[in-house]
Amino acid sequence: MVSSSGTEPRKVTIHDVARSAGVSRQTVSRALNDKDEIDGSTKQRVLDAARELGYRPSRFARGLVRQDTTTIGLVIPDLLNPFFTEVAAAALEAARARGWHVVVYDTADRAEEELGTLQVIGSQVDAVIGYFSCSEDELEQFTRGVPVVLIGREHHTPRFSSIRIDGEEGVHAAVAHLVAEGHTRVGMLDHGGRAEPSVRREWFATAAAAYGIDTDMVVGADQSADGGGAALKTLLTAHPDVTAVFTFNDIIAIGALREARRLGRSVPQDLAVIGFDGLKLGALVEPPLSSVALDTRKLGALAIEQVARLLTGGNPLGADDLVVRAELRLVGSA
Amino acid sequence: MVSSSGTEPRKVTIHDVARSAGVSRQTVSRALNDKDEIDGSTKQRVLDAARELGYRPSRFARGLVRQDTTTIGLVIPDLLNPFFTEVAAAALEAARARGWHVVVYDTADRAEEELGTLQVIGSQVDAVIGYFSCSEDELEQFTRGVPVVLIGREHHTPRFSSIRIDGEEGVHAAVAHLVAEGHTRVGMLDHGGRAEPSVRREWFATAAAAYGIDTDMVVGADQSADGGGAALKTLLTAHPDVTAVFTFNDIIAIGALREARRLGRSVPQDLAVIGFDGLKLGALVEPPLSSVALDTRKLGALAIEQVARLLTGGNPLGADDLVVRAELRLVGSA
DNA sequence: TTGAAAGCGGTACCAC
DNA sequence: GTGGTACCGCTTTCAA
Numbered sequence: 001m002v003s004s005s006g007t008e009p010r011k012v013t014i015h016d017v018a019r020s021a022g023v024s025r026q027t028v029s030r031a032l033n034d035k036d037e038i039d040g041s042t043k044q045r046v047l048d049a050a051r052e053l054g055y056r057p058s059r060f061a062r063g064l065v066r067q068d069t070t071t072i073g074l075v076i077p078d079l080l081n082p083f084f085t086e087v088a089a090a091a092l093e094a095a096r097a098r099g100w101h102v103v104v105y106d107t108a109d110r111a112e113e114e115l116g117t118l119q120v121i122g123s124q125v126d127a128v129i130g131y132f133s134c135s136e137d138e139l140e141q142f143t144r145g146v147p148v149v150l151i152g153r154e155h156h157t158p159r160f161s162s163i164r165i166d167g168e169e170g171v172h173a174a175v176a177h178l179v180a181e182g183h184t185r186v187g188m189l190d191h192g193g194r195a196e197p198s199v200r201r202e203w204f205a206t207a208a209a210a211y212g213i214d215t216d217m218v219v220g221a222d223q224s225a226d227g228g229g230a231a232l233k234t235l236l237t238a239h240p241d242v243t244a245v246f247t248f249n250d251i252i253a254i255g256a257l258r259e260a261r262r263l264g265r266s267v268p269q270d271l272a273v274i275g276f277d278g279l280k281l282g283a284l285v286e287p288p289l290s291s292v293a294l295d296t297r298k299l300g301a302l303a304i305e306q307v308a309r310l311l312t313g314g315n316p317l318g319a320d321d322l323v324v325r326a327e328l329r330l331v332g333s334a
Numbered sequence: 335m336v337s338s339s340g341t342e343p344r345k346v347t348i349h350d351v352a353r354s355a356g357v358s359r360q361t362v363s364r365a366l367n368d369k370d371e372i373d374g375s376t377k378q379r380v381l382d383a384a385r386e387l388g389y390r391p392s393r394f395a396r397g398l399v400r401q402d403t404t405t406i407g408l409v410i411p412d413l414l415n416p417f418f419t420e421v422a423a424a425a426l427e428a429a430r431a432r433g434w435h436v437v438v439y440d441t442a443d444r445a446e447e448e449l450g451t452l453q454v455i456g457s458q459v460d461a462v463i464g465y466f467s468c469s470e471d472e473l474e475q476f477t478r479g480v481p482v483v484l485i486g487r488e489h490h491t492p493r494f495s496s497i498r499i500d501g502e503e504g505v506h507a508a509v510a511h512l513v514a515e516g517h518t519r520v521g522m523l524d525h526g527g528r529a530e531p532s533v534r535r536e537w538f539a540t541a542a543a544a545y546g547i548d549t550d551m552v553v554g555a556d557q558s559a560d561g562g563g564a565a566l567k568t569l570l571t572a573h574p575d576v577t578a579v580f581t582f583n584d585i586i587a588i589g590a591l592r593e594a595r596r597l598g599r600s601v602p603q604d605l606a607v608i609g610f611d612g613l614k615l616g617a618l619v620e621p622p623l624s625s626v627a628l629d630t631r632k633l634g635a636l637a638i639e640q641v642a643r644l645l646t647g648g649n650p651l652g653a654d655d656l657v658v659r660a661e662l663r664l665v666g667s668a
Numbered sequence: 669t670t671g672a673a674a675g676c677g678g679t680a681c682c683a684c
Numbered sequence: 685g686t687g688g689t690a691c692c693g694c695t696t697t698c699a700a
Contacts, residue, residue, distance in 0.1 A: 092438060357670080
């Protein structure tokens with residue numbers, strides 16, 4: 001006796017409606033799809049029967065025959081991370097403009113969940129946009145045949161597309177600004193975790209070098225406000241003479257802002273802070289966070305646009321077009 | 335000549351693979367679905383052929399025959415509003431636990447988009463969870479037959495379910511705390527827009543009355559940080575003697591926090607602030623925002639749980655179980 | 669181990 | 685205006 005207590009309501013099909021209304025299935029179809037080759041009264045009768053029976057057309061059957069609806073899968077590590085929130089919102093907006101549906105998968109920053117998602121997603125969507133941590137091999141293996149647009153990393157196989165984030169100029173401008181303000185000891189809070197330094201750090205190093213600034217004061221930070229705070233503390237302990245910091249991203253910067261206040265350093269007077277991403281969130285903290293800002297809406301729009309092209313087999317955008325440039329936005333913290 | 339320049343790649347079906355591999359369609363199916371009633375070499379041959387042709391099974395055809403995958407639609411007015419971000423994240427998490435897919439629709443706070451979504455969603459998902467602004471009549475009309483769980487408002491028709499937010503005790507505790515701290519002039523920043531005062535305001539009024547506190551100092555605020563800031567300014571201009579404010583939600587409270595600083599009032603010394611929602615965001619501002627906190631994860635989990643019951647026709651949760659209680663969390667701003 | 673046939677629930681194209 | 689039929693692409697009996 002495993003069956004549920006409720007009256008397991010066997011799926012009502014178009015056939016049931018047809019029989020109940022005393023018409024054929026196609027007539028039911030006509031009534032439901034508002035075709036005009038049908039008598040008014042018949043139509044009403046069918047509609048009534050359908051309501052009566054609680055009929056709902058199967059999206060699968062319908063999708064099978066009229067191949068219209070496109071659904072894309074959006075895979076992100078953490079929707080609560082404001083950066084991904086913005087990316088997701090942007091993708092949703094761009095998708096909505098095309099009448100597409102977006103299935104969102106939050107992998108909770110777990111590699112296993114990511115793989116699991118990848119596994120199942122292939123048979124659920126027409127294309128994938130995502131921020132993945134797995135290898136391209138794994139990606140390829142699971143998404144075989146599905147267009148994939150990568151966010152937050154660059155692809156090495158022509159099999160994929162990716163939206164490149166170009167912050168070189170923006171970071172240079174940030175450093176230039178700090179130098180112009182008289183800062184000579186500028187530290188950086190890079191991301192922690194992965195072994196290799198980030199591209200953002202390279203941009204920073206290049207710019208710093210161009211201004212003859214020391215570039216060794218770098219501390220890795222967890223990708224969280226707490227991580228940023230802790231990293232700032234470490235940095236200032238090791239280098240008390242630091243008067244400005246550039247951070248891997250805004251979340252880290254916001255944590256640094258908070259920690260600076262706790263350490264009795266007022267921002268931007270005693271410590272200038274410049275983040276990266278330009279999150280809307282930056283406007284809510286005090287002082288407002290200066291940042292090398294990304295146009296996340298454009299990022300989302302580009303990803304969707306590329307998917308569209310990939311899907312139609314039309315000419316996909318090249319690497320040169322798949323770029324979002326970040327630019328310095330000074331509002332308070334520097 | 336409207337045809338695209340690319341080689342419109344006609345959909346490869348299981349049939350093509352079968353022919354190419356020199357087997358029948360069902361053998362292809364076996365190979366792809368990893369059944370064991372198939373010869374190893376045959377399987378490999380089929381797999382190769384499939385890869386060769388770039389074959390991808392149709393999710394519609396597959397869904398049609400094995401009726402497993404459930405997809406739920408999540409409709410929210412604005413993913414960038416941190417409250418909805420949390421709700422969405424919670425729903426995604428709960429859905430993932432069941433292996434469900436979630437299609438997210440952001441209606442951009444526009445009634446027309448909401449209706450449009452409603453229109454299309456019925457034929458795309460198995461159930462709907464959402465924060466809607468339209469009438470129950472409209473909801474009913476468009477979601478006919480689909481289980482619907484409402485968030486942020488209560489239902490009046492048995493046709494729907496809703497997750498109720500019970501903040502009565504929490505708000506009472508908030509007022510009690512303020513009173514205990516010596517505050518006698520407590521204002522409120524309610525939501526603006528709609529004509530009627532919010533339920534939260536009623537809770538506030540009731541609690542305030544219980545402590546013999548004046549309850550007229552209420553200002554409506556736009557649901558944004560800026561709105562909260564502006565509202566606080568209005569409030570303090572009209573009632574300079576106010577020493578504490580309770581707000582409709584955390585976003586408004588955060589705006590108030592910012593404005594207070596600009597007005598030279600330090601928080602919580604000169605002005606105590608208590609929000610509502612308990613967003614994670616509240617931990618990022620200075621001082622950390624005290625709030626009548628909601629368990630958004632539970633909210634999402636409840637919604638999904640109810641959907642599950644509705645879907646199986648099993649015994650759905652009653653109103654008494656569909657409640658999320660909010661409780662006071664004091665961390666800094668009061 | 670493999671294949672033929674019968675659906676899954678709709679829609680389109682044809683007669684009537 | 686309405687019904688018959690084929691078919692969308694795949695899986696699941698059931699024989700062979």
